Amino acid sequence: MDDEAKSRRVASLRRVLPALTLLAVVSVLAGLLVAPGFAVQALPQLRPEDVGRPFESPSAAGFKATRDYDLPDAALTDRRRQEARAGVRPVFDFNPVVVPEVQAGIQQGFAGLRGALPRLDPPAKPTAGKRKVEPVDRSGLIEARQQFEQRLFEVEDEDWNVLVEARAAPEVERAVLAVLSRGFLAPVVGAREDLGPAGSFLTIRDLNDGAEHPSAVVPPSVLDVREARAEMDRWATLPGNLLPDSPGLLRRAVLRIAKRALRPNLTANIAETERRRSIAASAVKDAVIQIKKGQKIIGDGELVTKDHLRMLAAMRAQTDRFDVLEASAGTSALVALLLAGIWTFHRKAFRRFRPTRRDGLLLGVLLILFLGAFRLAAAVAEALHDRWPAVPMEALLVLLPVAAGAMLVRLLLNQELALFFGLVLSTLAGVMLGNSLFFAVYGLLGSLVAATQVARARDRAALFRTGVWVGLVSAGVVLAFGLAAGKGPARDTVLAAAFAGVGSMLIVPTLVLALTPLLELGFGYASDLKLLELANLNHPALKELIVQSPGTYHHSIIVGSLVEAAAEATGCNPLLGRTCAYYHDIGKGKNPLYFGENQKGENPHDCLAPGMSAVIIKRHVTDGLELARRYKLPRAVQDVIAQHHGTRLVGYFHHRAVEQAEGREGVEDSLFRYTGPRPQFREAALVMLADAVEAASRAMPDPSRERLHALVQRIITAVFTEGQLDECDLTLRDLNAISLSFIHTLEGIYHSRPVYPPGALGGGRPAPLALAPERGIQRR
Numbered sequence: 198m199d200d201e202a203k204s205r206r207v208a209s210l211r212r213v214l215p216a217l218t219l220l221a222v223v224s225v226l227a228g229l230l231v232a233p234g235f236a237v238q239a240l241p242q243l244r245p246e247d248v249g250r251p252f253e254s255p256s257a258a259g260f261k262a263t264r265d266y267d268l269p270d271a272a273l274t275d276r277r278r279q280e281a282r283a284g285v286r287p288v289f290d291f292n293p294v295v296v297p298e299v300q301a302g303i304q305q306g307f308a309g310l311r312g313a314l315p316r317l318d319p320p321a322k323p324t325a326g327k328r329k330v331e332p333v334d335r336s337g338l339i340e341a342r343q344q345f346e347q348r349l350f351e352v353e354d355e356d357w358n359v360l361v362e363a364r365a366a367p368e369v370e371r372a373v374l375a376v377l378s379r380g381f382l383a384p385v386v387g388a389r390e391d392l393g394p395a396g397s398f399l400t401i402r403d404l405n406d407g408a409e410h411p412s413a414v415v416p417p418s419v420l421d422v423r424e425a426r427a428e429m430d431r432w433a434t435l436p437g438n439l440l441p442d443s444p445g446l447l448r449r450a451v452l453r454i455a456k457r458a459l460r461p462n463l464t465a466n467i468a469e470t471e472r473r474r475s476i477a478a479s480a481v482k483d484a485v486i487q488i489k490k491g492q493k494i495i496g497d498g499e500l501v502t503k504d505h506l507r508m509l510a511a512m513r514a515q516t517d518r519f520d521v522l523e524a525s526a527g528t529s530a531l532v533a534l535l536l537a538g539i540w541t542f543h544r545k546a547f548r549r550f551r552p553t554r555r556d557g558l559l560l561g562v563l564l565i566l567f568l569g570a571f572r573l574a575a576a577v578a579e580a581l582h583d584r585w586p587a588v589p590m591e592a593l594l595v596l597l598p599v600a601a602g603a604m605l606v607r608l609l610l611n612q613e614l615a616l617f618f619g620l621v622l623s624t625l626a627g628v629m630l631g632n633s634l635f636f637a638v639y640g641l642l643g644s645l646v647a648a649t650q651v652a653r654a655r656d657r658a659a660l661f662r663t664g665v666w667v668g669l670v671s672a673g674v675v676l677a678f679g680l681a682a683g684k685g686p687a688r689d690t691v692l693a694a695a696f697a698g699v700g701s702m703l704i705v706p707t708l709v710l711a712l713t714p715l716l717e718l719g720f721g722y723a724s725d726l727k728l729l730e731l732a733n734l735n736h737p738a739l740k741e742l743i744v745q746s747p748g749t750y751h752h753s754i755i756v757g758s759l760v761e762a763a764a765e766a767t768g769c770n771p772l773l774g775r776t777c778a779y780y781h782d783i784g785k786g787k788n789p790l791y792f793g794e795n796q797k798g799e800n801p802h803d804c805l806a807p808g809m810s811a812v813i814i815k816r817h818v819t820d821g822l823e824l825a826r827r828y829k830l831p832r833a834v835q836d837v838i839a840q841h842h843g844t845r846l847v848g849y850f851h852h853r854a855v856e857q858a859e860g861r862e863g864v865e866d867s868l869f870r871y872t873g874p875r876p877q878f879r880e881a882a883l884v885m886l887a888d889a890v891e892a893a894s895r896a897m898p899d900p901s902r903e904r905l906h907a908l909v910q911r912i913i914t915a916v917f918t919e920g921q922l923d924e925c926d927l928t929l930r931d932l933n934a935i936s937l938s939f940i941h942t943l944e945g946i947y948h949s950r951p952v953y954p955p956g957a958l959g960g961g962r963p964a965p966l967a968l969a970p971e972r973g974i975q976r977r
Contacts, residue, residue, distance in 0.1 A: 215554055216554070216557060219554075219557050219558065219561055220533060220536060220537070221533070222561070223532075223536070223561040223564060223565065224529045224530070224532045224533035224536065225525075225529045226565050227528075227529070227532045227564060227565065227568055227625060228525050228526070228527075228528040228529025228530075228531075228532050229525050229528075229529070230565070230568040230569055230571075230572050230629065231528050231532065231568065231625050231628050231629045232524040232525040232527075232528040232529075240509055240512055240513055241254075241260055241495070241509060242579070242582060242583065242586075242590065243501055243505065243506055243509055244506075244583075244586075245506065247501045247506075248501050248502060248503060248506065249500060249501065250500065250501055251498045251499065251500055251501075252495050252496070252497065252498065252499050252500070252501050252505075253497070253498075253589075253687075253689060254495075254496075254497040259493050259494070259495055259496035259497045259499065260493070260494045260495050260496075261492060261493050261494065262488050262489070262492050262494060262512075265487070265488065265489055266486075266487070266488040266511075266512055267485045267486075267487055267488075268485065268486040268487075268488060268508060268511035268512060269483045269484065269485055269486075269511060270483075270484040270485065270486050270507075270511070272507075273484035274481070274483050274484040277481050277484060278478040278481045279478075281474075281477040281478050281480070281481045282474040282475075282477060282478050284477065285470070285473045285474045285477050286397075286398050286399050286400045286411060287392075287393060287399045287400070287465060287470045288399070288400045288402055288465075288466045288469045288470045288473065289384075289386065289399050289400065289401050289402070289463050289464060289465055289466065290402055290404050290463070290464050290465075290466050291384050291401050291402065291403050291404065291462060291463050292404050292462050292463075292464070293403065293404070293405050293462070294404075294405075295460060295461075295462035296381050296462060299377065299458050299459075299460065300374060300377070302348050302349050302458070303349065303370065303373055303374060303377070303454075303458055304370065304374075305348050306345045306348040306349045307365045307367075307369070307370040307373075309341075309344055309345060309348065310341060310345050310360070310361075310365040311364065311365045311366075311367075313340075313341040313344070314341070314361065314364055314365065338361065342357055345357075349454075349457075349458065350457050350458070352453075352454060352457070353453070355446070355450070356449075356450035356453055356454060359444075359446045359447050359450040360450055360454075363443075363447055368440070369440070369443075369447065369451060372439055372440050372451045372455075373451050373454050373455045373458070374455075375438075375439070376429050376432065376433055376439060376451060376452055376455035376456075377429070377455045377458055377459060379428055379429050379432040380420075380425040380426060380428060380429045380455070380456070380459040381425070381459075381462070382417065382420075382425075382428065383416070383417050383418060383419055383420045383425075384401060384412075384419050384420070384462060384463035385419075385420050385421065385422060385425045385459065385460075385461045385462055385463055386419060386420070386421050386422075386461050386463045386464070386465075387421065387422060387461045387464070388421055388422070388423075389414075389421040389423075389424070391465050392414040392419060392421075393414055394414075395414065395415055396413075396414075396415075397413075397414055398411050398412060398413055398414065399411070399412055399414055399419070400412075401463065402466070402469075419463065421461075422459060422460075422461060425459055426456045426459060429452065429455060429456055429459070430452070430456075433448070433452045439451065439452065486508070486511070488508075488512075494508060494509070494512075528628075532625065535621065535624065535625075536621060539617055539620050539621060540617065543613060543616070543617050547613045548926065548928075549611060549613050549768065549926065550613040550614070550617070551926050552610075552614060553877075555720060555721075556610060556614065558720075559606075559609070559610075559716065559720050559722070560606070560614065560617075560618055563602055563605065563606070563618065564602075564618070564621065564622060564625075567599075567601075567602050567622055567626075568622075568625060568626070568629065571597050571599075571626055571629060571630075572629065574596075574597055575594065575597075575629070575630060578590065578593035578594055578596075581593055588692070589689040589692060589693060591675075591689065591693045592689070592692050592693040592695075592696040592697075593696070594630060594636065595639065595671065595675060595693055595696050595697035595700065596696055596697075596700040596704060597626065597636075597640075598700075598701070598704045598705045598708050599622060599623055599626050599636075599639070599640030599643055599644060600619075600640070600643035600644045600646065600647040600667045600671075600701065600705050601647070601704075601705045601708045601709050601712075602618055602619065602622045602644065603615045603616075603618055603619035603622070603644035603645070603647050603648040604644075604647040604648060604651045604660075604663065604667075604705065604706075604709050605709055605712060605713065605716065606618045606619075606648070607647070607648040607651050607652060608651060608654070608709065608713060608724040608725060608726070609713070609716060609717070609720075609722040609723075609724050610722070611770070612648060612649075612652060615644075615648035616645070616648065618644075619640075619641060619644030619645060619647075619648060620641065620644075622640065622644065623636075623637050623638075623639075623640030623641035623643075623644055624637055624641075626640050627640065635678050638674065638678075639671065639674045639675070639678075639697075642670055642671075642674055643667050643670060643671050643674075643701065643705075646663075646666050646667050646670045647663055647666075647667050647705065650662070650663040650666045650667075651663045651709075654725060654726065655725065655729060656726070656729070657710060657726065660706040660709055660710060661702070661706045663705075663706065664701060664702045664703065664705045664706035665702050667701045667702070667705055668697070668698040668699065668700070668701035668702035668705075669698060671697040671698060671700075671701045672694040672695070672697050672698035672701075673694075674697070675690065675693050675694040675697045676690065676691075676694045679693075679694075713726065713727075717831065720832075721831060721832030721833075721835075722831060722832070722833070723773070723776070723831030723832075723833050723834065725772055727831060728772045728773055728776045728831075729772065731776045731779070731780070731830065731831070731834070732772065732775060732776045732779065734779075736828075737828065738780060738783055738824060738825075738828045738830070739779060739780075739783075741783075741786060742782075742783050742785075742786050745786035745789050746782075746785050746786045746789035746792070746794075746795050747795070748789075748792070748793075748794030748795040748796075749782050749785045749786065749789065749792060749794055749795060751794070752782065752794050752891060752892070752895075753778060753779050753780070753781065753782055754779070755891050755946065756778040756781070756884065756887045756888055756891050757774075757775040757776075757778035757779050758775075758942055758946075759778075759883075759887035759890065759891060759938075759939055759942050759943075760774040760775055760777070760778040760880070760883045760884055760887045761774055761775040761778075762938045762939075762941070762942050763883050763886075763887065763934070763935045763938040763939060764880065764883060765938075766934040766935065766937070766938040767879065767883075767927070767931045767934050767935060767938075769879045769880050769883065770880060773833060773880050774880040774883050774884065776834065777833065777834050777837035777838075777880055777881070777884055778837075778884050778887065778888075780821075780825065780830060780834050780837075780838065781821070781837050781838055781841045781884050781888065782817065782821065782888075783821050783824050783825070783838070784816070784817035784818060784819065784820030784821025784822070784823075784824060784838070785817045785820075785821075786820075786824070787816075787817070787820040787824075788813060788816070788817070788820075791810075791813050791814065792814075792817070794892075794895070802850075807850040807851070807853040807854035807857065807869075808850075808854060808868050808869070810847075810850045811847040811850045811851065811854075811868060811869045812868070814847050814850065815847060815871055815872075818838060818839060818842065818871065818872075821838040822835060822838055822839060825838055833878075833880075836877065836878070836881060837880065837881045837884050839873075839874065840873065840874055840875065840876045840877060840881045840885070841876070841881060841884045841885045841888055842871040842873075842885065842888075843871060843873055843874070843875040843876060843885060843916075843919075843921040844870055844871055844872070844873040844874070844875055844921070845870070845871055845916075845919065845921060846866065846869050846870050846871075847869045847870075847871070850869060851864065851866070851869040854869065874924070875920075875921050875922075875923065875924045875925075876921065876922065876924065876925045877924055877925060878925055878926075879925050879926055879927055879931075881925065882921075882922050882925045882927050883935065885916065885921065886912065886913060886916060886935060886939070887939065889912045889916065890908065890909055890912050890913075890939050890943070893908055893912060894908060894943055894947070897947075900943065900947035902940070902944060905940055905943045905944065905947070906936075906940050909936050909939045909940055909943070910936060913932055913935065913936055917932065
């Protein structure tokens with residue numbers, strides 16, 4: 198028992214696994230196509246030339262954000278970073294070693310000069326009680342000057358001569374140092390232009406210990422070289438400060454030497470300043486404009502500004518950075534839930550909703566093809582709108598033939614699957630086009646009208662009549678949404694309605710006409726248009742059948758009438774049933790005389806064993822499939838040829854074999870049983886029942902209503918109890934309707950006629966037949 202339960206679970210899993218696989222594949226592919234539209238709001242396509250023009254919105258409320266946005270404001274961010282950079286004080290390095298170095302240089306220079314001057318003085322020669330002074334050695338003086346200037350700087354000739362005459366006295370040296378100290382009262386910078394504007398501050402960093410402190414840039418906090426020298430001049434001019442008892446030349450020389458010795462001890466550290474400013478700028482976070490869901494970005498009729506362009510560009514840039522993988526995964530899950538939900542509802546609500554694996558594959562392929570085409574068409578529409586801005590984007594998008602999907606499914610399958618496909622495709626198309634309720638409703642209503650009207654299509658012109666209905670409804674939807682938005686019959690609304698009407702009238706039927714033969718060829722389906730062609734009795738297969746097997750041909754025509762009436766009574770496809778009935782026995786044309794409806798006297802089975810006769814009878818199924826493939830008949834017709842006997846016995850010859858074997862034990866049933874399969878869809882089951890009923894009714898000697906009723910009930914009950922109808926969707930109510938329909942049709946075929954008296958047919962006594970002597974025609 199456990200093994201049996203396990204085997205049932207395995208079989209159930211094998212049946213479900215392909216459907217789950219198809220669902221997963223379709224969901225992933227559809228999610229990849231729909232994800233950008235699901236995550237992205239359709240943004241207005243505004244360009245720089247639109248600045249100053251009124252914004253035209255499809256809604257009277259204007260354009261609003263459909264989700265939260267955090268939009269980076271590049272201009273504000275840059276301004277804040279510039280402010281952060283400007284807030285960092287420039288760094289200046291204070292070198293405390295400069296003053297001691299300058300002082301040491303002066304001291305060394307004066308000391309060296311004082312040491313060199315005695316050696317350069319010539320010895321004095323006494324003359325007549327007087328000391329005669331010889332001139333100084335000029336060559337040695339030049340060398341002393343060079344050494345002095347090497348320690349300090351070049352000095353003017355006048356200052357040098359005054360300094361030599363003063364013998365570089367220590368008091369002169371102290372005077373130079375005193376004047377110099379006045380220049381270093383504050384940090385000295387090379388030029389005030391390096392400090393920045395007045396009122397600003399800088400950071401002074403001591404190179405000795407790294408200590409920092411802020412400082413104003415104005416005197417007396419910081420001096421430039423010019424201001425420091427001016428301070429030295431001012432101090433030197435005060436009475437009593439600079440060698441008051443010395444000659445003016447010496448005082449001027451001391452002041453010039455001190456001013457020449459002054460040098461900056463405060464220098465700008467550009468690299469450190471830039472580093473600190475870069476750190477401060479990088480610490481500033483991006484400025485973000487928070488937009489909440491439902492917040493109005495721009496109102497209808499509002500003039501477009503550059504701020505609107507920047508905001509929309511930021512929204513579009515944020516959209517471009519959207520995580521496509523995450524969006525695709527989430528959208529794929531939503532697509533799977535949508536498909537599963539609508540599929541489950543249809544499965545529970547509609548008895549005829551029993552799609553096969555092939556049907557599911559067709560729906561999946563169509564869904565991916567349409568969504569991919571819509572994605573490409575939307576990109577083309579955007580490019581065309583950029584090229585011709587006068588054409589509204591909505592007018593281009595309504596050209597998408599959403600209704601063509603449901604129309605195709607209705608032509609190839611049935612109305613339940615057309616409703617399922619229309620719901621799914623229109624919903625996903627609306628999501629793809631920016632979560633648009635308008636496009637979802639637009640596609641759904643067009644799909645419903647297309648699926649409803651095309652059901653009555655009996656020629657290709659009917660497809661264009663259906664397109665007219667779809668166009669009228671589509672234009673009405675566009676106008677209705679325009680009125681609901683409070684905009685009235687605006688130019689863009691009227692233009693979009695015109696595009697929707699004309700486009701649906703032309704594009705939808707043309708696309709259906711182009712795709713229907715391809716899908717019929719690729720998936721083996723037969724649309725009503727194809728079935729109408731096959732139902733034409735001038736088809737080569739039927740013309741061959743009437744020549745080879747006229748009895749079988751007549752049998753097939755009557756079976757077709759039975760099936761068509763029963764299909765109408767049970768809600769099946771009458772055209773499919775009648776067409777399949779016409780071809781279900783075309784295999785009998787290979788050996789027509791072995792079938793009773795084609796025999797005229799001699800029966801070849803009288804010379805054969807029952808088993809051989811059964812083999813010949815069963816062979817008409819395989820022969821029929823070969824002919825169906827040769828004539829390229831649709832798969833539905835081939836399925837009926839294979840299934841119209843199910844796994845039933847060839848009853849007549851099986852009964853003969855049992856009689857000859859004098860017991861059932863010696864007869865192998867498999868030799869007399871058709872290989873099947875059992876009918877898989879309702880039209881095939883109708884052909885099986887009608888085939889058996891027509892054959893049995895033909896053999897009735899007196900086909901009265903009571904006998905026909907009993908015959909039909911007996912055959913339907915036998916087929917049902919054998920389990921031949923277990924794999925199709927016929928119910929007991931259907932079987933009762935089929936029984937009544939068969940009886941009604943057979944009564945019309947076998948109705949009773951009055952017995953005509955002699956001569957009644959000719960209106961009097963029948964005239965004798967004239968003899969034709971030359972041909973010898975026999976009198977009846």
